[in-house]
Amino acid sequence: MSKIQVSKLYTLTGHNDSIYALAEGKDPRFFYTGAGDGMVVQWDLDTPKDGKLIAKLPHSVYALEVDKERNLLFIGHNFEGIHVIDLNTNKEIWSLKMTDQSIFDIKVYKDWVLVGTGDGVITLLDINERSVFKHIKIGEKNIRIMDIDKDKEHLAVGASDNSVKIFDLKDFSPITKLDGHQNSVFALSYSPDGGFLISGGRDAHLKIWETEQYQEQESIVAHMYAINYLDFREDGKYFVTCSMDKSIKLWESATFQLKKVIDKSRHAGHGTSVNKVLWSRYSQQIIAISDDRTISIWEVEL
Numbered sequence: 001m002s003k004i005q006v007s008k009l010y011t012l013t014g015h016n017d018s019i020y021a022l023a024e025g026k027d028p029r030f031f032y033t034g035a036g037d038g039m040v041v042q043w044d045l046d047t048p049k050d051g052k053l054i055a056k057l058p059h060s061v062y063a064l065e066v067d068k069e070r071n072l073l074f075i076g077h078n079f080e081g082i083h084v085i086d087l088n089t090n091k092e093i094w095s096l097k098m099t100d101q102s103i104f105d106i107k108v109y110k111d112w113v114l115v116g117t118g119d120g121v122i123t124l125l126d127i128n129e130r131s132v133f134k135h136i137k138i139g140e141k142n143i144r145i146m147d148i149d150k151d152k153e154h155l156a157v158g159a160s161d162n163s164v165k166i167f168d169l170k171d172f173s174p175i176t177k178l179d180g181h182q183n184s185v186f187a188l189s190y191s192p193d194g195g196f197l198i199s200g201g202r203d204a205h206l207k208i209w210e211t212e213q214y215q216e217q218e219s220i221v222a223h224m225y226a227i228n229y230l231d232f233r234e235d236g237k238y239f240v241t242c243s244m245d246k247s248i249k250l251w252e253s254a255t256f257q258l259k260k261v262i263d264k265s266r267h268a269g270h271g272t273s274v275n276k277v278l279w280s281r282y283s284q285q286i287i288a289i290s291d292d293r294t295i296s297i298w299e300v301e302l
Contacts, residue, residue, distance in 0.1 A: 003259075004250065004259050004260045004300065004301065004302055005300070005301040006250075006260060006262055006267050006286075006298050006299070006300055006301075007267075007298065007299045007301075008267055008268040008296065008297075008298055009048075009285065009297045009298060009299050010048050010049070010295075010296070010297040011268070011294050011295070011296055012043065012048060012049065012051065012294060012295040012296075012297070013293065013294055013295075014039075014041060014051045015033065015035040015037055015039060015041070015293050015294075016035070016037040016039070016293065017035050017036030017037040017060075017293060018035060018036045018273075018275070018290070018291040018292075018293065019033050019034070019035040019036075019275060019276075019289035019290060019291075019293060019294075019295065020034060020035060020036065020060065020061065020062045020063075020275050020276070020289070021033060021034030021035070021040075021061050021062055021063055021064040021076070021276065021289075022034075022064065022275075022276035022277075022278050022287065022289050023064040023065060023066050023073070023278075024066065024278055024280065024281065024282075025042075025066055025087065026066055026068040026071045026087065027282075028045075028280060028281040028282035029044060029045050029046060029282045030042055030043065030044055030045070030087075031043050031045070031278060031280070031287060032054075032064050032066070032073060033051075033064075033289055033295060034061030034062070034063070034064050034075060034076075035060070035061060035293070036060040036061075037060075038056055038057040038058055038059055038060065038061060038077075039053060039055070039056050039057075039061075040053070040054055040055040040056075040057070040061055040064065040073070040075055040085075041053055041054065042054050042090070043295070045280065045282055045283050045285070045297075048297060052090070054073075054085055054090045055075060055083060055085060055092065057075070057077050057080075057083065059077055059078040059079050059080060060078045060102075061075055061076060061077065061078070062076055062078060062102060062103060062104050062105075063075075063076030063103050063104060063105050063106045063115075063116075064076070064106070065106035065107060065108055065113070066087070066108075067108040067113075067127065068108075069108075070127070071086070071087045071088055072084055072085065072086060072087065072093075072127075073085040073087050074106050074108065074113055076103030076104070076105075076106050076115065077095075077103070078101075078102045078103060079099075079100055079101070079102070080097055080099075080100075081095065081096045081097040081098040081099055081103075082095065082096050082098065082103070082106070082113070082115060082125070083095040094130050096125065096130065096131070096132070098115070098123055098125070098132055099115070099117050099119075099121075099123065101117040101118040101119045101121075102117065102118040102142070103115055103116070103117055103118075104116055104117070104118065104142060104143060104144050104145070105143065105144065105145050105146050107146045107147070107148055107155075108127075109148055109150075109155075109169060111126060111127050111128055112124050112125060112126065112127065112133065113125040113127055114146060114155070116143030116144070116145075116146055116157065117142075117143060118142045118143075119140075119142075120137060120138055120139040120140050120141055120142070120143060120159065121135055121136065121137050121138070121143070122135075122136040122138060122143060122146075122157070123135055123136075124136065124172075134172075136172055138157060138159070138165055138167075139159055139161050139163075139165075140161070141159050141160035141161040141184075142159060142160040142184070143157055143158075143159050144158050144159060144160060144184060144185060144186050145157075145158040145185065145186055145187060145188040145229075146158070146188070147188045147189050147190050147197075148169070148190070149190045149194050149197075149211065151194050152194060152211065153168065153169040153170055154166055154167070154168065154169065154175065154190075154211070155167040155168075155169050155172075156188055156190065156197055156199075157188075158184075158185030158186065158187070158188040158199055158201065159184070159185060160184040160185075161184075162179070162181045162182060162183055162184065162185065162201075163177055163178060163179055163181070163185065164177070164178040164181075164185055164188065164197075164199050164209075165177050165178070166178070166214060175214075176214050178199070178207075178209060178214055178216070180199075180207050180216055180219065181199065181201050181202075181203050181205065181207065182203040182205075183201055183202035183203040183226075184201050184202045184226075185199050185200070185201040185202075186200065186201045186202065186226060186227060186228050186229065187199065187200035187201065187227045187228060187229050187230045187241065188200075188230075189230050189231065189232060189239070190211070191232060191236050191239075191253060192232055192234065192235070192236035193236055194211060195210070195211060196208055196209060196210055196211055196217065197209045197211055197214070198230060198239065200222065200227030200230055200241060201226065201227060202226040202227075203226075204221060204222060204223045204224060204225055204226060204227060204243070204245075205219055205220060205221055205222060205227075206218075206219070206220040206222040206227065206230075206241065206256075207219050207220075208220075208256060218256055220256060222241055222243075222249065222258075223241065223243035223244075223245050223247065223249065224243070224245040224247075225243055225244035225245040226243060226244040226245075227241050227242070227243050228242050228243060228244060228273065228274065228275050228276065229241070229242050229275065229276045229277055230242075230277070231277050231278055231279050232253070232279065233279045233284070234279070234281045234284075236253055237252070237253055237254070238250060238251060238252055238253060238259070238279075238302070239251050239253055239279075240277050240279055240286055241277070242274035242275070242276065242277040242288055243273070243274060244273040244274075246263060246264060246269065246270050246271060246272060246273065246274060247261055247262065247263045247269065247274070248261075248262040248263075248269065248274055248277055248286065248288055249261055249262070250262070250286075250300070260300075262286070262298060267298065268296075269296065270288065270290040270291075270292050270294070270296060271290075271292050272290055272291040272292045273290060273291040274288050274289070274290050275289050275290060275291065276288070276289050277289075284300065285297050285298060285299055285300065286298045286300055
């Protein structure tokens with residue numbers, strides 16, 4: 001594991017509560033964070049110390065999503081609905097009160113926004129009409145995480161009923177249900193080539209699923225506590241996971257071997273739960289957010 005070099009570049013501060021949401025911009029030089037303090041902040045990787053406040057909401061923000069085609073930022077505002085920021089001007093252009101539940105994840109697909117909420121519902125919004133198009137009830141428990149394979153037009157949904165459900169995005173018909181986790185699924189991502197899907201959750205396991213038949217290929221005890229999120233490097237050769245155990249781990253996709261652990265003692269890592277992690281397409285740096293109210297940026301030499 002020692003061949004990969006990791007060095008801490010920045011610790012960014014400004015949020016006054018746990019940071020839950022992290023999203024990369026249409027221009028990947030910029031990224032966005034949302035926190036329990038209701039603040040949404042834009043950060044510039046060229047001058048990362050200077051965060052810019054672009055929204056301040058009265059409730060926690062758990063979910064952010066950038067519509068890269070229209071350059072819009074969708075903010076999940078707990079117990080209220082969504083707010084939409086035009087990132088060309090950093091001004092709010094519309095909002096929609098659509099739920100009294102927590103919003104845990106948002107995904108943009110074509111002209112739709114998919115909003116996953118705490119009551120097991122995916123709400124489909126029409127971006128052009130700025131209105132609710134459809135409600136899809138997929139269970140009784142929280143929808144925690146979603147990911148989309150655009151080539152197959154498959155939607156994967158991880159939930160607090162311990163399952164991953166796969167849907168056909170053409171008509172939202174169910175394709176299959178993946179059982180294997182012993183607790184809530186928080187982390188979920190298709191590989192960039194679409195060859196496999198990785199899930200992780202409160203049981204601290206990673207599950208690798210091939211995507212032709214969605215059969216489980218491997219199960220890895222990856223962390224000591226819940227796996228909160230995972231993200232692939234742009235070329236798909238590596239991915240990172242982050243956990244409630246305060247660590248970030250770097251894995252090789254071809255072998256699913258652990259290659260590096262980023263933690264407090266060795267790399268000035270976080271002192272509390274790491275909630276989201278992003279492998280920047282702009283700088284190839286690793287960005288992480290935490291309950292400790294800070295954002296960390298690491299340089300990685302592979």
